[in-house]
Amino acid sequence: xxxxxLIGVFFRVNIAGELAYRINFLFSFFESxxxxxxxxxxxxxxxxxTDSLNGWRPEEILALVGVYSLIGGVIxxxxxxxxxxxxxxxxxxxxxxxxxxxxxxxxxxxxxRVAVWKIIDIFLGxxxxxxxxxxxxxxxxxxxAVEFLGMLLTGSVIVxxxxxxxxxxxxxxxxxxxxxxxxLSVYHAGRWPLSLYPGWLRYGxxxxxxxxxxxxxxxxxxxSRLNWVTLLAAFIAAAVLFIVSRAFWKFGLRHYxxxxx
Amino acid sequence: MFRPAAVEDSIVHIxxxxxxxxxxxxxxxxxxxxxxxxxxxxTPVQAVDEISFNMAPxxxxxxxxxxxAGKTTTLKMLSGLLYPTSGTVTVxxxxxxxxxxxxxxxxxxxxxxxxxxxxxxxxxxxxxLNRVIYRIPPDDYQSILKELTDLLELGPLLTKPVRxxxxxxxxxxxxxxxxxxxxxxxxxxxxxxxxxxxxxxRIRSFIAEYNKRFGATVLMTSHYxxxxxxxxxxxxxIHHGRLLFDGELALLLQRFTSHKTIIIQLSECQxxxxxxxxxxxxEDGRYTLRVPKAExxxxxxxxxxxxxxxxxxxxxPPIEEVIDRAFTEWNK
Numbered sequence: 001x002x003x004x005x006l007i008g009v010f011f012r013v014n015i016a017g018e019l020a021y022r023i024n025f026l027f028s029f030f031e032s033x034x035x036x037x038x039x040x041x042x043x044x045x046x047x048x049x050t051d052s053l054n055g056w057r058p059e060e061i062l063a064l065v066g067v068y069s070l071i072g073g074v075i076x077x078x079x080x081x082x083x084x085x086x087x088x089x090x091x092x093x094x095x096x097x098x099x100x101x102x103x104x105x106x107x108x109x110x111x112x113r114v115a116v117w118k119i120i121d122i123f124l125g126x127x128x129x130x131x132x133x134x135x136x137x138x139x140x141x142x143x144x145a146v147e148f149l150g151m152l153l154t155g156s157v158i159v160x161x162x163x164x165x166x167x168x169x170x171x172x173x174x175x176x177x178x179x180x181x182x183x184l185s186v187y188h189a190g191r192w193p194l195s196l197y198p199g200w201l202r203y204g205x206x207x208x209x210x211x212x213x214x215x216x217x218x219x220x221x222x223x224s225r226l227n228w229v230t231l232l233a234a235f236i237a238a239a240v241l242f243i244v245s246r247a248f249w250k251f252g253l254r255h256y257x258x259x260x261x
Numbered sequence: 262m263f264r265p266a267a268v269e270d271s272i273v274h275i276x277x278x279x280x281x282x283x284x285x286x287x288x289x290x291x292x293x294x295x296x297x298x299x300x301x302x303x304t305p306v307q308a309v310d311e312i313s314f315n316m317a318p319x320x321x322x323x324x325x326x327x328x329x330a331g332k333t334t335t336l337k338m339l340s341g342l343l344y345p346t347s348g349t350v351t352v353x354x355x356x357x358x359x360x361x362x363x364x365x366x367x368x369x370x371x372x373x374x375x376x377x378x379x380x381x382x383x384x385x386x387x388x389x390l391n392r393v394i395y396r397i398p399p400d401d402y403q404s405i406l407k408e409l410t411d412l413l414e415l416g417p418l419l420t421k422p423v424r425x426x427x428x429x430x431x432x433x434x435x436x437x438x439x440x441x442x443x444x445x446x447x448x449x450x451x452x453x454x455x456x457x458x459x460x461x462x463r464i465r466s467f468i469a470e471y472n473k474r475f476g477a478t479v480l481m482t483s484h485y486x487x488x489x490x491x492x493x494x495x496x497x498x499i500h501h502g503r504l505l506f507d508g509e510l511a512l513l514l515q516r517f518t519s520h521k522t523i524i525i526q527l528s529e530c531q532x533x534x535x536x537x538x539x540x541x542x543x544e545d546g547r548y549t550l551r552v553p554k555a556e557x558x559x560x561x562x563x564x565x566x567x568x569x570x571x572x573x574x575x576x577x578p579p580i581e582e583v584i585d586r587a588f589t590e591w592n593k
Contacts, residue, residue: 009393010390013386016382020422094376097377102363102365
């Protein structure tokens with residue numbers, strides 16, 4: 001309960017911080033709209049030549065773009081800023097203050113910085129998703145909806161855990177901002193269905209940098225492509241990765257406490 | 262006479278505490294730099310070397326030593342940020358580096374050179390954050406906030422963005438943020454660094470008042486002698502990680518101040534003053550002489566009689582010098 005209250009206060013504090021730079025909201029808005037615009041334009045060009053891309057219809061790809069924008073928003077609002085702040089605070093020593101607090105350090109590190117304006121990505125993602133669903137015309141059943149939400153959740157957990165592992169490397173390497181940015185670049189690959197990519201890349205996007213869980217797989221749930229094996233695998237992957245990332249974080253903390261000056 | 266606190270009633274108990282760091286060495290030159298990417302030389306550095314002392318409830322102890330003496334490392338071990346290499350510590354009966362929540366709720370660490378307040382927003386928001394993190398009941402929070410606001414004169418500062426505050430104002434807010442949960446043990450690492458004299462005095466009297474009002478135990482480091490003189494009856498001195506002295510400040514000064522500094526203003530730097538004492542410096546006719554304490558009066562008298570002195574000042578050597586001297590003595 002206190003966790004939720006704490007997360008709430010972190011959001012309030014960050015909103016107050018962002019309100020100090022209101023104009024930044026405009027830039028943020030244009031950045032989001034332009035990014036999405038280019039993605040949609042690319043899609044439109046491709047579908048002007050063909051009706052189906054490896055079995056994916058335009059509105060299904062549109063749904064994928066919606067999910068891509070939605071999860072991208074979650075990353076930019078609630079995951080990336082906290083992780084960047086973490087690596088910064090390890091470097092300048094203010095992480096010490098996090099450690100003297102009687103609250104879980106991972107919780108504080110994750111939510112102390114949220115980029116509120118980027119909520120626009122989540123909003124745009126939802127709008128596109130709704131348009132895509134309307135165009136599909138098919139009725140989304142209760143089971144499908146639950147599967148979809150479940151896959152969105154597992155996808156987010158997997159991406160978060162992966163980011164946490166990367167950011168935890170800061171306890172040894174100190175400067176890891178670039179690793180975080182690389183992940184974001186790979187995330188761009190999630191704009192297209194996984195099945196379009198050659199085999200090695202497909203495996204890479206599942207097992208090495210697990211972007212597919214956050215984009216293609218939720219849409220597969222929505223378009224009745226998901227089989228229960230993938231569903232189960234996603235849940236297990238999320239649980240395992242979350243536990244592993246937390247263990248690695250704790251290991252990193254011990255190293256930090258043993259070595260920091 | 263100073264009596265060390267007995268182990269059983271001490272709040273802070275430190276026994277043979279040591280910390281060794283392994284530091285990456287980076288050599289100059291292109292070849293060495295490239296080499297350094299692949300293989301780094303790790304050099305052990307003994308930051309804290311077998312120190313032991315206790316602190317009684319409600320005591321304010323000055324923790325002194327030159328830069329790099331191991332003060333911050335020790336404070337970090339006491340507040341649970343670092344694991345020691347060896348030795349034992351208990352603070353309020355807890356082992357700090359286990360970082361138990363019940364322990365962390367009773368202590369605080371203030372670092373004069375680092376900020377915990379969020380930069381872009383008013384300090385009151387950061388206070389609110391600490392209120393939730395430390396689970397301070399609303400009524401307690403209001404009363405302690407009012408108390409701290411009065412004592413530190415925070416009033417209008419709380420609602421201004423932190424980045425618009427002066428260094429001194431920011432430090433006052435930092436200290437208040439760190440004390441909202443009324444910690445029983447307070448670790449202060451250079452709380453007055455970089456502040457002007459007035460602000461230093463304000464912070465100093467606040468620390469004394471907080472200690473008196475809440476009976477808090479305070480361990481503080483400072484390079485300003487005035488802080489230490491005003492607050493700490495007892496000092497612990499370390500150098501190169503080793504404990505040099507633990508006892509009354511007056512005793513330390515008396516024992517290791519064997520010399521005084523005489524500053525005289527002449528018209529120019531022409532005179533040969535070697536016969537009076539050791540000439541430390543001369544700038545625009547302003548001489549700094551080091552003389553044995555016992556002979557201060559006699560030499561002053563001679564200087565005034567022999568030379569056209571415009572101005573004369575007798576000073577105690579700075580604390581750094583006293584500590585340095587203490588260390589040299591210790592090595593003998």
